[in-house]
Amino acid sequence: MTLSRRQANGNARLRIWLRRGHRWLGVVLVLFVLLLGVSGIALNHASDWGLDRRHLDWPWLLDAYGIQAPAPTASFADGDLRATLIGERLFLDDQEIAEGVTGLAGIATLDPLVLVATKDALYVLTTAGELVESMDAAVGMSGSIDRVGRHGRRAVVESGGKFYRSDPDMTQFERWDADQQGGLQWSAATPPAAAELAVLQTLYRGRGLTVERVLADVHSGRIFASTGTLIMDAVAVFMIVLSLSGFVLWLQHSRREAELERRNGRRR
Amino acid sequence: MWRLLLAILLLAPGAAFAGPGGEAGRYIETDEYISSAFPGGSPAPRTLWVSGELRDAVERVLGHRFAALRVRYWHEGARSVWILDEIGKELPITIGVTVADGAIDNVRVLEFRESRGWEVRYPFFTDQFVDARLEDDGHLDRRIDGITGATLSVAAVTRIARVALLLDDTIKTTG
Numbered sequence: 425m426t427l428s429r430r431q432a433n434g435n436a437r438l439r440i441w442l443r444r445g446h447r448w449l450g451v452v453l454v455l456f457v458l459l460l461g462v463s464g465i466a467l468n469h470a471s472d473w474g475l476d477r478r479h480l481d482w483p484w485l486l487d488a489y490g491i492q493a494p495a496p497t498a499s500f501a502d503g504d505l506r507a508t509l510i511g512e513r514l515f516l517d518d519q520e521i522a523e524g525v526t527g528l529a530g531i532a533t534l535d536p537l538v539l540v541a542t543k544d545a546l547y548v549l550t551t552a553g554e555l556v557e558s559m560d561a562a563v564g565m566s567g568s569i570d571r572v573g574r575h576g577r578r579a580v581v582e583s584g585g586k587f588y589r590s591d592p593d594m595t596q597f598e599r600w601d602a603d604q605q606g607g608l609q610w611s612a613a614t615p616p617a618a619a620e621l622a623v624l625q626t627l628y629r630g631r632g633l634t635v636e637r638v639l640a641d642v643h644s645g646r647i648f649a650s651t652g653t654l655i656m657d658a659v660a661v662f663m664i665v666l667s668l669s670g671f672v673l674w675l676q677h678s679r680r681e682a683e684l685e686r687r688n689g690r691r692r
Numbered sequence: 693m694w695r696l697l698l699a700i701l702l703l704a705p706g707a708a709f710a711g712p713g714g715e716a717g718r719y720i721e722t723d724e725y726i727s728s729a730f731p732g733g734s735p736a737p738r739t740l741w742v743s744g745e746l747r748d749a750v751e752r753v754l755g756h757r758f759a760a761l762r763v764r765y766w767h768e769g770a771r772s773v774w775i776l777d778e779i780g781k782e783l784p785i786t787i788g789v790t791v792a793d794g795a796i797d798n799v800r801v802l803e804f805r806e807s808r809g810w811e812v813r814y815p816f817f818t819d820q821f822v823d824a825r826l827e828d829d830g831h832l833d834r835r836i837d838g839i840t841g842a843t844l845s846v847a848a849v850t851r852i853a854r855v856a857l858l859l860d861d862t863i864k865t866t867g
Binding site: 476477523524550554555556557558559560563564595596 | 722723726736737739759760761762763764775777781782783784786805
């Protein structure tokens, strides 16, 4: 066999392998290309589509991410209503009413209104949990709020060693003399029942994971920890090989076409 | 010498991005802001119930449900002060707006809780609102220039400025 013949056979074999490899890589990569394309577009528009504000609350996914709710920092009950602070998130029964809260001072129920006091703010709500108004404790009080209570149909707040009593609609809080404290009931911290706590912790966990974060982890492969990253690295390498093999095949095909055209031209 | 140059090169970008006290936090206490709006002494707070047509108008400006049923304000003569919360991206920004004779006298960011967008606290941004009034279509009578990287915070402060003007107009017309 001459050298050129051997070379031609070798080239043909390489072409066959390239073509096979290119085909199989293409088939294997279809799903990944779709996944990367769709997740990439979604990530580019995450803010516009609200994916950074939408949360996933699937328990198995939250477990996989290791997202756990901390134990309640404080919990106060008055009548049928309970205010609980978990982490920095404040709940009235199973409704979230504020976040970024650093301390809970108590609750006073004056049906149809309820006052939930944190160290820095007063939240007036309906007993159905609808926010009527939030007030900064720094306005008209002596600093941060220490405790909250009830005196008849009025809410009472202790701040900086001074007492402030509300009107029945809780629109105003005015200084109140300490010697008028007969019949005053201070709100006392009590732990929530196990069932109530489970509901709150589920709610807490449900806000811990955004769609954007899951998409970013799917896109990078981190959703399956280091194995996923390695898989996506392999996919990236396969995509490079696919593009290069495609280019080589195209180049060989073009050369063959040109050769054929040249030969046909000579014959004529 | 080369060590000094190296130190400058390494530290300069960090210093440029950090800026003096540029991070999120409480910038001014609410009562301090109210006092500054009424140098002769702060009036007692009043409350305005946000219901019916007013609620519809406020929610049209905000583009979402207005969480509270009533808002607290301070009013004396032709001046009113409003302390309102609006979410920029995820957490509320507490904004103080002083309205005088139907135009904005002053806008201050009292507290910013998120990690990005706090540039809206600076006067170069808030001064754009001074003298702004509401047009018939509920928009401001001027264009507010944005800040790169703080788009959502800029939009939140602008919405609150419009809401404060709307509420001020309501207390004037309803007495």
